[in-house]
Amino acid sequence: MGGPLLTPENDTLGRRWENDAEYLHVNSSVLVVTANPSSIKYSVSVTQETAPNMVYATADMMGEDANVASPSFNLTWVLPVDPSFSYFVRVHFCDIVSQAMMNTLVFNLYVNDDLAHKSLDLSSLTNGLRVPYFDDYVAHASGDGLEVLKIISPVKSLLFPGGGFNKKVVFFGSAVVAVTSVLLIAVCCYCCLAASRKKSPQKGGNGNGNGHPWLPLPLYGLSQTSHKSNTASCISLASTHLGRCFMFQEIMEATNKFDECSLLGVGGFGRVYKGTLEDGTKVAVKRGNPSSEQGMAEFRTEIEMLSKLRHRHLVSLIGYCDERSEMILVYEYMANGPLRSHLYGGELPPLSWKQRLEVCIGAARGLHYLHTGASLGIIHRDVKTTNILLDENLVAKVADFGLSKTGPSLDQTHVSTAVKGSFGYLDPEYFRRQQLTEKSDVYSFGVVLMEVLCCRPALNPVLPREQVNIAEWAMAWQKKGLLDQIMDGNLTGKVNTASLKKFGETAEKCLEEYGVDRPSMGDVLWNLEYALQLEETSSALMEADDNSTNHIHGIPMAPMESFDNSVSIDIVDRGGVNLGTGTDDDATTSAVFSQLVHPRGR
Structure with a gap:
C-alpha cells in the first residue's frame, strides 16, 4: 500500500506488485508513509520470498482530514471480482509508524461484513517494530469481499463464460484504538496456478462446515478429511505456491482409473502415472505405496518443501490428494522424462x-x-x-x-x-x-x-x-x-x-x-x-598457463594478478533471477576454480 509499482525483475519470485491508488474507495482519507527498506527486519517465517522489503516499507495511514475519532471510519479498497468463484487472500502488515512504544497500533480487519481479525496488535504478534507479518484467508464471492486468487470449481474453469465481473468487493481496515494505523495488503499474482480448489457446495453447507464465508489457513498442515463421507473437506496449505487439494474421484478420472498404459515409472515412493485434468492439462500423478514405512513421512516432506520453493529448474507441484488414506502428489508433466x-x-x-x-x-x-x-x-x-x-x-x-x-x-x-x-x-x-x-x-x-x-x-x-x-x-x-x-x-x-x-x-x-x-x-x-x-566458440583455443585457466582466442588475455579469496561473486540465472552470492569456500583455491574468484578470470 502506498508503494511504487514493483515489476517481476524486482521480486525474487517474479511477482508484480501494483500501487493501490486505483483501488482506494476514498483517496482523500489516506496519507502515504514510507520507511527505509533496509530497516525492515525479516524473520525466519517471513523472508524476502514472502514479499520484497519495499512492500513492507510503504503504507497507507488515515489522513489528516479523516474522522479518526469515528468508530465507523474505515480505510477501504474496492476490486472487481467474478461471483462464480472463491478467492485466496493474503494480507501483509508492518508497523513502520510507531517510533519506540509497542502495543500502540491496534485495529480490526474485516473481509466483507465479517470480522476476520479482531484487535490486531502487530507488535504483540511480531515482538517488535518494523517486523513483517502476514495472514491468509479464503473468501467466497457469494457476498462482497476482497477477492484475489480464483479457486477453481470442479464444474467451472477460470474462463467461466458469461460470468463477467459484476460484483464489487470491499476490504475494510478499521482503526479502533491506535492514533495511526498501517495496513499492507499484497496480491500474490505469481501463484495463480496454486489457487486452492473447492468442490461445489453440497448438502451440509460450505467446505469448512461453520458457515463462515472465509477461513484462516493452517501453516503447512495437510487437508482435513471428514470420516463421515467419502469426500475430503480440503483446506489449502498456507503457502500460495502449493496447488489444489484434489478429490480422489478427480485423480481416478485423470488417470483413467490408474490405467497401466499410463504408467510412467515406479520408484521408492510408489508408481507414477500420466494423467490429464478436466481442462486438458497434462500432469504426472505419483501414487504412494501404502505399505511403505517411509511413505507418509516423504509425502509430508515433499508438500512442505515444495510449498516454500518455486524455480524454473525445480519440478512444480500442482496439488495433492490425501482422501481415503491415499498419498497422491500431482506434478507438472515432464514430456521427455528422466x-x-x-x-x-x-x-x-x-x-x-x-x-x-x-x-x-x-x-x-x-x-x-x-x-x-x-x-x-x-x-x-x-x-x-x-x-x-x-x-x-x-x-x-x-x-x-x-x-x-x-x-x-x-x-x-x-x-x-x-x-x-x-x-x-x-x-x-x-x-x-x-x-x-x-x-x-x-x-x-x-x-x-x-x-x-x-x-x-x-x-x-x-x-x-x-x-x-x-x-x-x-x-x-x-x-x-x-x-x-x-x-x-x-x-x-x-x-x-x-x-x-x-x-x-x-x-x-x-x-x-x-x-x-x-x-x-x-x-x-x-x-x-x-x-x-x-x-560454443568456433575459434581455436589455447592454454593460458599451467593452472588450467582457459583463454578464448581473439579475446585479449588480461594480465594475471594476485587475488583475494574474499571476493564475492553474484551468480545470475539466464532468466534474470539472481541465484545468490558465492564466495570461495577453500582456504587454498585449486587451479581448477582459479577463474571463479579472480575478477578477470572469465
Missing part, C-alpha cells in the same frame, strides 16, 4: 554434447537455488539422473524432494541425520559420519556428471571390480588425463577438447573425498557455464 532414459537403457536418440551441458547447467541452477534460496537452505539428499527430469524443450528440472532436509543454521556446519539416499550417489563422508551438508549434494551431482559423460549406471555389478563404481572408475581415468577414452562413443570426435577438460575438472572437484575440498553448487554452475562457452 535424464537417465536419454543416456542408456532406452531407444531415445543420444543427446549432443551441448545438450548435455545445458541439462547439467539447468540441474545445477535448481540445486544452487535449493542451497541458497531458502532462509536455511535445503539439501536434496537424493540427486541422481532419475530425479532430473526434462520437459518438451529439454529444460532440466530437479524432482523428488521426499528425502530433502533443511540445511544447517548459521552457527552449525552440518545436520546430523540417518543416512538416506541412493547407492552409487551417496557422499562417502556423509555415509561414514552421518553429517549432512550441501556438499553431499555436490558429490552426488559429480556422479551425475560422470554418468552424463560415460552413459553408464552409477553402479554396475556385472562389470569388473575396478569398473563397478563409476565415480572411482572415472576418477582414475580423469587423474591420468584420459577421460576422453571412456566417454560415450556417440560423442567421439564431436566434443571440444577444452570444454571436455573443464567438464572433467569440475566433476573431479565434486567427487573429492572430503566435503571441505568440494566446490559449492554456485562454483559448479559457473564452471559448467564456462565449459558451454568453450563448446
Whole structure:
C-alpha cells in the first residue's frame, strides 16, 4: 500500500506488485508513509520470498482530514471480482509508524461484513517494530469481499463464460484504538496456478462446515478429511505456491482409473502415472505405496518443501490428494522424462554434447537455488539422473524432494541425520559420519556428471571390480588425463577438447573425498557455464598457463594478478533471477576454480 509499482525483475519470485491508488474507495482519507527498506527486519517465517522489503516499507495511514475519532471510519479498497468463484487472500502488515512504544497500533480487519481479525496488535504478534507479518484467508464471492486468487470449481474453469465481473468487493481496515494505523495488503499474482480448489457446495453447507464465508489457513498442515463421507473437506496449505487439494474421484478420472498404459515409472515412493485434468492439462500423478514405512513421512516432506520453493529448474507441484488414506502428489508433466532414459537403457536418440551441458547447467541452477534460496537452505539428499527430469524443450528440472532436509543454521556446519539416499550417489563422508551438508549434494551431482559423460549406471555389478563404481572408475581415468577414452562413443570426435577438460575438472572437484575440498553448487554452475562457452566458440583455443585457466582466442588475455579469496561473486540465472552470492569456500583455491574468484578470470 502506498508503494511504487514493483515489476517481476524486482521480486525474487517474479511477482508484480501494483500501487493501490486505483483501488482506494476514498483517496482523500489516506496519507502515504514510507520507511527505509533496509530497516525492515525479516524473520525466519517471513523472508524476502514472502514479499520484497519495499512492500513492507510503504503504507497507507488515515489522513489528516479523516474522522479518526469515528468508530465507523474505515480505510477501504474496492476490486472487481467474478461471483462464480472463491478467492485466496493474503494480507501483509508492518508497523513502520510507531517510533519506540509497542502495543500502540491496534485495529480490526474485516473481509466483507465479517470480522476476520479482531484487535490486531502487530507488535504483540511480531515482538517488535518494523517486523513483517502476514495472514491468509479464503473468501467466497457469494457476498462482497476482497477477492484475489480464483479457486477453481470442479464444474467451472477460470474462463467461466458469461460470468463477467459484476460484483464489487470491499476490504475494510478499521482503526479502533491506535492514533495511526498501517495496513499492507499484497496480491500474490505469481501463484495463480496454486489457487486452492473447492468442490461445489453440497448438502451440509460450505467446505469448512461453520458457515463462515472465509477461513484462516493452517501453516503447512495437510487437508482435513471428514470420516463421515467419502469426500475430503480440503483446506489449502498456507503457502500460495502449493496447488489444489484434489478429490480422489478427480485423480481416478485423470488417470483413467490408474490405467497401466499410463504408467510412467515406479520408484521408492510408489508408481507414477500420466494423467490429464478436466481442462486438458497434462500432469504426472505419483501414487504412494501404502505399505511403505517411509511413505507418509516423504509425502509430508515433499508438500512442505515444495510449498516454500518455486524455480524454473525445480519440478512444480500442482496439488495433492490425501482422501481415503491415499498419498497422491500431482506434478507438472515432464514430456521427455528422466535424464537417465536419454543416456542408456532406452531407444531415445543420444543427446549432443551441448545438450548435455545445458541439462547439467539447468540441474545445477535448481540445486544452487535449493542451497541458497531458502532462509536455511535445503539439501536434496537424493540427486541422481532419475530425479532430473526434462520437459518438451529439454529444460532440466530437479524432482523428488521426499528425502530433502533443511540445511544447517548459521552457527552449525552440518545436520546430523540417518543416512538416506541412493547407492552409487551417496557422499562417502556423509555415509561414514552421518553429517549432512550441501556438499553431499555436490558429490552426488559429480556422479551425475560422470554418468552424463560415460552413459553408464552409477553402479554396475556385472562389470569388473575396478569398473563397478563409476565415480572411482572415472576418477582414475580423469587423474591420468584420459577421460576422453571412456566417454560415450556417440560423442567421439564431436566434443571440444577444452570444454571436455573443464567438464572433467569440475566433476573431479565434486567427487573429492572430503566435503571441505568440494566446490559449492554456485562454483559448479559457473564452471559448467564456462565449459558451454568453450563448446560454443568456433575459434581455436589455447592454454593460458599451467593452472588450467582457459583463454578464448581473439579475446585479449588480461594480465594475471594476485587475488583475494574474499571476493564475492553474484551468480545470475539466464532468466534474470539472481541465484545468490558465492564466495570461495577453500582456504587454498585449486587451479581448477582459479577463474571463479579472480575478477578477470572469465
